[in-house]
Amino acid sequence: MTSTFPNISISTERLVLRPLDEDDVASLAAMMNDEQVAAWTSVPQPFTEDGARSWITEYAPTERAAGRGLDFAVTEFLTQRLVGIVQLGKTNWHVRSTELSYIIAPWARGEGYASEAALVTAQWLFTDQKFERIELRTAADNTASQQVAQKIGCISEGVLRNACIARARAEDGTWTDIRTDFIVWSLLPEDLEGVGENLRDGFTSFGDWN
Numbered sequence: 001m002t003s004t005f006p007n008i009s010i011s012t013e014r015l016v017l018r019p020l021d022e023d024d025v026a027s028l029a030a031m032m033n034d035e036q037v038a039a040w041t042s043v044p045q046p047f048t049e050d051g052a053r054s055w056i057t058e059y060a061p062t063e064r065a066a067g068r069g070l071d072f073a074v075t076e077f078l079t080q081r082l083v084g085i086v087q088l089g090k091t092n093w094h095v096r097s098t099e100l101s102y103i104i105a106p107w108a109r110g111e112g113y114a115s116e117a118a119l120v121t122a123q124w125l126f127t128d129q130k131f132e133r134i135e136l137r138t139a140a141d142n143t144a145s146q147q148v149a150q151k152i153g154c155i156s157e158g159v160l161r162n163a164c165i166a167r168a169r170a171e172d173g174t175w176t177d178i179r180t181d182f183i184v185w186s187l188l189p190e191d192l193e194g195v196g197e198n199l200r201d202g203f204t205s206f207g208d209w210n
Contacts, residue, residue, distance in 0.1 A: 003093040005070040005129070012120050015113065017072040017086060020056045024073055027082040028052040031105040038175060039167050040142050041103065045175055067093060074104075074117045083108035086117050088125075090135075097133035098125065100187075102148065114144075115151040119195065122152060126189040133188060139164045140181040153195040154185035 009018040020028070031037065032047035044051060060071040069089035075082055084104040091098040100121060104114045125131040136154055138145040149156075160182040167175045 004067045005064055005088070005091075007064075008124070010072070010120050010124050011077065012116055014077055015083075015117055015120070016075050016077050016080075017117060017121065018075065020060055020071055020073045020085070022053065022056055024056060024082050025049050025052045027105070028055065028073075028085075031082070031084070031103065034106045035169075036106070036144075037103055040139055040145065042165065045167075063089070067091060069098070072117070072121065074102075074113060076108075081108075083111075083113050084117060086121050088121070095133065096129075096131045097135065098131060099135045099137065101136065102145075114148045118148060119152045119192075122187055122192060126192065133186060136185040136187070137164075137182045138185065139166050140183060141166070146183065149185045152187065153191040154187045155191060157184045157186050159183055 007019055009016055011017070026049060029047055029049045029052040032043045032052070033045070037043060038045045055071075063069040063071065069087060069091055071088075072086040073082055074084035074086055082105065084102060087101045088098045089101070100118060102114050102118050122134055125134060136145075136149050137160070138149060140159070162179050162181060164180045164182045165177050166180050168178050170176045
Protein backbone atom coordinates (compact mmCIF):
# COMPACT_ATOMS: atom_id res chain seq x y z
CA MET A 1 0.00 0.00 0.00
CA THR A 2 1.37 3.40 -1.01
CA SER A 3 1.91 5.87 1.79
CA THR A 4 0.99 9.51 1.31
CA PHE A 5 1.75 12.79 3.02
CA PRO A 6 -1.10 14.38 4.99
CA ASN A 7 -2.66 17.75 4.23
CA ILE A 8 -0.65 19.70 6.76
CA SER A 9 0.34 23.21 7.70
CA ILE A 10 3.59 23.93 9.50
CA SER A 11 4.30 27.20 11.27
CA THR A 12 7.34 29.06 12.54
CA GLU A 13 7.44 32.47 14.22
CA ARG A 14 7.45 34.15 10.78
CA LEU A 15 6.08 31.65 8.29
CA VAL A 16 3.20 29.30 7.58
CA LEU A 17 3.76 26.43 5.16
CA ARG A 18 0.45 25.20 3.78
CA PRO A 19 -1.01 23.51 0.69
CA LEU A 20 -1.14 25.64 -2.43
CA ASP A 21 -4.61 26.95 -3.31
CA GLU A 22 -6.12 28.81 -6.25
CA ASP A 23 -5.67 32.18 -4.54
CA ASP A 24 -1.93 31.63 -5.11
CA VAL A 25 -2.17 31.50 -8.92
CA ALA A 26 -1.07 35.06 -9.72
CA SER A 27 1.72 35.15 -7.12
CA LEU A 28 3.00 31.72 -8.12
CA ALA A 29 3.13 32.71 -11.80
CA ALA A 30 4.98 35.94 -10.97
CA MET A 31 7.48 34.11 -8.79
CA MET A 32 8.22 31.48 -11.43
CA ASN A 33 8.92 34.09 -14.11
CA ASP A 34 11.86 35.45 -12.13
CA GLU A 35 15.29 35.32 -13.80
CA GLN A 36 16.92 33.28 -11.02
CA VAL A 37 14.09 30.74 -10.99
CA ALA A 38 14.37 30.39 -14.75
CA ALA A 39 18.15 29.91 -14.56
CA TRP A 40 18.24 27.22 -11.87
CA THR A 41 15.01 25.24 -12.30
CA SER A 42 13.22 23.36 -15.05
CA VAL A 43 10.08 25.50 -14.75
CA PRO A 44 8.74 26.31 -18.25
CA GLN A 45 9.39 29.87 -19.43
CA PRO A 46 7.41 32.01 -19.68
CA PHE A 47 5.32 30.57 -16.83
CA THR A 48 1.65 31.43 -17.29
CA GLU A 49 -1.21 31.69 -14.82
CA ASP A 50 -2.76 28.67 -16.56
CA GLY A 51 0.43 26.78 -15.77
CA ALA A 52 0.25 27.90 -12.15
CA ARG A 53 -3.39 26.84 -11.90
CA SER A 54 -2.60 23.43 -13.38
CA TRP A 55 0.24 22.99 -10.88
CA ILE A 56 -2.05 23.87 -7.96
CA THR A 57 -5.16 21.94 -8.98
CA GLU A 58 -3.69 18.96 -10.85
CA TYR A 59 0.04 18.35 -10.39
CA ALA A 60 0.42 18.94 -6.65
CA PRO A 61 -2.67 16.92 -5.59
CA THR A 62 -1.66 14.06 -7.89
CA GLU A 63 1.88 13.91 -6.51
CA ARG A 64 0.58 13.83 -2.92
CA ALA A 65 -2.09 11.21 -3.64
CA ALA A 66 0.46 8.97 -5.40
CA GLY A 67 2.86 9.26 -2.45
CA ARG A 68 5.60 10.77 -4.58
CA GLY A 69 5.83 14.17 -2.93
CA LEU A 70 4.30 17.24 -1.36
CA ASP A 71 4.16 20.92 -2.30
CA PHE A 72 4.04 23.65 0.35
CA ALA A 73 3.15 27.28 -0.20
CA VAL A 74 5.48 29.32 2.01
CA THR A 75 3.62 32.37 3.32
CA GLU A 76 4.36 35.15 5.78
CA PHE A 77 2.57 34.58 9.07
CA LEU A 78 1.45 38.21 9.47
CA THR A 79 0.63 39.19 5.88
CA GLN A 80 -0.25 35.76 4.41
CA ARG A 81 1.77 36.85 1.34
CA LEU A 82 3.22 34.02 -0.75
CA VAL A 83 7.01 34.20 -0.43
CA GLY A 84 8.09 30.83 -1.81
CA ILE A 85 7.48 27.12 -2.14
CA VAL A 86 9.03 24.01 -0.64
CA GLN A 87 8.75 20.76 -2.59
CA LEU A 88 9.27 17.15 -1.57
CA GLY A 89 9.75 14.64 -4.37
CA LYS A 90 11.15 11.24 -5.33
CA THR A 91 9.90 9.94 -2.00
CA ASN A 92 10.80 6.38 -1.00
CA TRP A 93 8.50 5.26 1.80
CA HIS A 94 10.39 2.02 2.45
CA VAL A 95 13.71 3.81 2.90
CA ARG A 96 11.90 6.79 4.52
CA SER A 97 13.72 9.29 2.34
CA THR A 98 12.71 12.20 0.13
CA GLU A 99 14.29 14.97 -1.92
CA LEU A 100 13.70 18.56 -0.78
CA SER A 101 13.87 21.70 -2.92
CA TYR A 102 12.92 25.32 -2.37
CA ILE A 103 12.24 28.50 -4.32
CA ILE A 104 11.94 31.96 -2.78
CA ALA A 105 10.17 34.80 -4.57
CA PRO A 106 12.33 37.75 -5.64
CA TRP A 107 10.28 40.06 -3.41
CA ALA A 108 11.19 38.02 -0.32
CA ARG A 109 14.88 37.22 -0.72
CA GLY A 110 17.44 38.20 1.86
CA GLU A 111 15.13 37.44 4.80
CA GLY A 112 16.36 33.90 5.55
CA TYR A 113 13.02 32.42 4.49
CA ALA A 114 14.52 29.56 2.46
CA SER A 115 16.54 28.15 5.35
CA GLU A 116 13.69 28.71 7.83
CA ALA A 117 11.15 26.93 5.61
CA ALA A 118 13.53 24.09 4.72
CA LEU A 119 14.52 23.55 8.33
CA VAL A 120 11.01 23.39 9.73
CA THR A 121 10.05 20.99 6.92
CA ALA A 122 12.99 18.76 7.84
CA GLN A 123 12.04 18.87 11.52
CA TRP A 124 8.49 17.82 10.64
CA LEU A 125 9.69 15.01 8.38
CA PHE A 126 12.03 13.58 11.01
CA THR A 127 9.70 13.90 14.01
CA ASP A 128 6.14 13.60 12.74
CA GLN A 129 6.71 11.46 9.64
CA LYS A 130 9.65 9.40 10.98
CA PHE A 131 11.83 9.95 7.92
CA GLU A 132 15.49 8.95 8.09
CA ARG A 133 17.05 10.87 5.18
CA ILE A 134 16.47 14.07 3.22
CA GLU A 135 18.42 14.76 0.05
CA LEU A 136 19.06 18.09 -1.66
CA ARG A 137 20.67 18.73 -5.04
CA THR A 138 22.08 22.12 -5.96
CA ALA A 139 23.60 23.22 -9.24
CA ALA A 140 27.35 23.72 -8.95
CA ASP A 141 27.14 27.50 -9.52
CA ASN A 142 24.00 28.09 -7.45
CA THR A 143 25.79 29.40 -4.38
CA ALA A 144 22.65 30.82 -2.75
CA SER A 145 21.02 27.38 -2.68
CA GLN A 146 24.24 25.82 -1.37
CA GLN A 147 24.34 28.33 1.49
CA VAL A 148 20.82 27.30 2.51
CA ALA A 149 21.84 23.63 2.54
CA GLN A 150 24.84 24.41 4.73
CA LYS A 151 22.84 26.64 7.06
CA ILE A 152 20.33 23.90 7.92
CA GLY A 153 23.06 21.36 8.63
CA CYS A 154 23.29 19.39 5.39
CA ILE A 155 26.40 17.35 4.62
CA SER A 156 27.87 17.45 1.11
CA GLU A 157 28.15 13.89 -0.18
CA GLY A 158 29.72 14.47 -3.57
CA VAL A 159 29.22 15.66 -7.13
CA LEU A 160 27.13 14.24 -9.93
CA ARG A 161 29.17 15.36 -12.91
CA ASN A 162 27.37 16.93 -15.85
CA ALA A 163 24.01 15.82 -14.38
CA CYS A 164 22.23 19.18 -14.20
CA ILE A 165 20.58 21.27 -16.89
CA ALA A 166 20.62 24.97 -16.03
CA ARG A 167 19.72 27.88 -18.30
CA ALA A 168 21.36 31.09 -19.46
CA ARG A 169 20.07 34.04 -21.46
CA ALA A 170 21.12 34.06 -25.09
CA GLU A 171 21.91 37.32 -26.90
CA ASP A 172 18.43 37.36 -28.43
CA GLY A 173 16.82 37.13 -24.98
CA THR A 174 15.80 33.49 -25.22
CA TRP A 175 16.88 30.85 -22.74
CA THR A 176 19.62 28.36 -23.65
CA ASP A 177 20.24 25.10 -21.81
CA ILE A 178 23.69 24.64 -20.28
CA ARG A 179 25.09 21.54 -18.59
CA THR A 180 26.66 21.69 -15.16
CA ASP A 181 27.24 19.52 -12.11
CA PHE A 182 24.91 18.67 -9.26
CA ILE A 183 26.20 18.84 -5.69
CA VAL A 184 24.41 16.23 -3.58
CA TRP A 185 23.62 17.03 0.06
CA SER A 186 22.04 14.89 2.74
CA LEU A 187 20.38 15.61 6.05
CA LEU A 188 19.84 12.96 8.74
CA PRO A 189 17.96 13.36 12.05
CA GLU A 190 21.18 13.67 14.05
CA ASP A 191 22.39 16.50 11.79
CA LEU A 192 19.68 18.77 13.22
CA GLU A 193 21.01 18.68 16.78
CA GLY A 194 21.50 22.30 17.83
CA VAL A 195 20.29 23.67 14.48
CA GLY A 196 17.40 26.12 14.48
CA GLU A 197 16.61 26.02 18.18
CA ASN A 198 14.91 29.39 17.78
CA LEU A 199 12.18 27.84 15.57
CA ARG A 200 8.87 27.15 17.24
CA ASP A 201 7.39 23.68 16.74
CA GLY A 202 4.00 24.20 15.10
CA PHE A 203 2.65 21.23 13.21
CA THR A 204 -1.12 21.35 12.67
CA SER A 205 -3.49 19.63 10.31
CA PHE A 206 -4.52 21.89 7.44
CA GLY A 207 -8.17 21.63 8.41
CA ASP A 208 -7.39 23.23 11.79
CA TRP A 209 -5.41 26.17 10.37
CA ASN A 210 -7.00 29.50 9.50
